[in-house]
Amino acid sequence: MNTSTGEKNVEVVDTGIDETENLNHSEEILILETLGKEYGGSDPHISRLTLESPNSPDFIEGFYFDDANLVFQIKGDTVKARQVLEDASGSSKFKLEKIDGNKYSQKELNIICEELNEKFRKLENNSVKRNMSSWGVGSDHVYIKLMVNTPQKRGEFLKEVMYSPAFRFEGREFPVINEMVGVSDTLGISIRPEYPVFSTESYQIKFMLDNQSGSDIIYGDMYFITFEDENGIWREYPRGGIVHAIGYIVENNTQAELKASLYPDVFPGKPGRYRYFNDVRVDGKGILLMVEFRLSSDENELKAAKKTVLPKS
Template sequence: MRVNTLIWFVLLVLTGCGGRQMRGIDSSDTLVVKSSPVEKQATGMDMLYRLYKVYGISGDLASDPYCPPFLKGVYYANGMLVFQVEGDTVAIRQTLEQKTGSSAFHLELTGDSLFSQKDLIVLQRKVRQRLALPENTDVNANVVGYGVGAHHLSINLIVNTSESQQAFRKKIIDSPALQFSGGRMDEPCTKEGISGTLGVHLKTTSPSFSVQSETVTFILSNESGTNIHYGADYSLAYEREGQWYHLPINPNVISIGYVLCPGKTEKLTAHLYPDVHPNNPGRYRYFKEITIGDNREKILLMAEFRLED
């Protein structure tokens, strides 16, 4: 699932804790600023509310057409509101103080190597367009998310190696604003699980699968006499020269809970992503965390399998 992250401040501005509508504020009122980060951020939300009201902004500040041209983005640093701006900072500060009724903010002059959120949104659109091209299917398969931060465009990869970064920069876009994250192929795995306990068992549907397999499947059985609970997440490991390493997978999962009743079985599926990291023949491990009983005791289950030519 691709996650495209934009910063939607309007949701923060229009609602307070618990979804309560915030009080009306007149732009001529002077805000009282407290010292704690939480109090500073609450003041920042009031300031943004005033700014949105004055300019008629209804969406994300960095991309809304009614946003004044000198404003390039906004974020919080230690609770303090930071405006990314371009132009005469003296005049801009005077304007913002008048519109927000406060001086409790920082200005950040963007340009050169300091990217604003508006710059990053433009880059994000180009990335989205180029990833969708048929000739970039191989790179797109490795991308699980990209989003705008305060100063970088975050690119989340399944496999985050220098080679995969180079492929992205060559085929999609090359910019110093890119910030990559994701799994590597050399992260040691020290996890140890068990195949069964207390009447709960995990096993593969086959002792081996093809190296070209996109998925492998497992059977989770419950003969414990009580319910077991688990989520959609799992992890994989592979053996290389006698050492176990994490096999990178898509970290984005649906946050949902499952219940397996006593006497029931469930088929589980793990994705191997052979188009992202060609899987070599050898030993692999599948890890699945469950909880059992009313006290929700955590148990890490493990099933081992092989990939073969």
């Protein structure tokens, strides 16, 4: 059976600029656009001020949004800096923050973040690397989001990747309770695991999505997994990486193969019950699909597990 039959990519959403940000900071965004034209040189692709704008004044060490306020980080005379920026932008709706060594500037944070990027590129593909979900520059720090944010995992990162006082770690230390439920078979749409049981050592598992609904269905790469702990409480399995907003169409009378990642070297999965969730849409209606599976370390049980066979279209 060709599980890719009927499945096609329908959209890629670039979420580079947050439209909510534009609505909340319309006047401040206009200031950045005006300064971008003033200091951007001859490059027509530069629409806003950046720290790389070729003609930007040397006194600008960075800028960021603090709630509703646009804040420029300034080195040196703030009175003179305000006059220059007001004349260039035609607005006074911004704040100034003097950089005096007690706080990291955006320029300094960008340098630290670029060093982190380089360390990541050279890092061996191990559990420390896989535990890094995302990172970037905040207003006064470099944030690092870990799938599992425990003292041990933070220590491993600082030892094997990089140390900086500018780092601020984010992410959950303990799996949160998530007792959500969905459906595995409804309106001609069904989902089943490739096998009823997978190894606790699995890095990737698969699910079979069957569409007999009479309509096309759409699903994406956004999914989550829950597991039942030793007390019978369902908790959310840690998620890793950045999920891209890509949608796929599964035509009627066809199947698709869905994949999910596990991270046994980051968060060892214990034998037991697990659930996979994916939100699909059919005729404009959202349906939360859920399918249950198990993880096991019993070799005999794993060998005896039979592969799912879907009916022919």
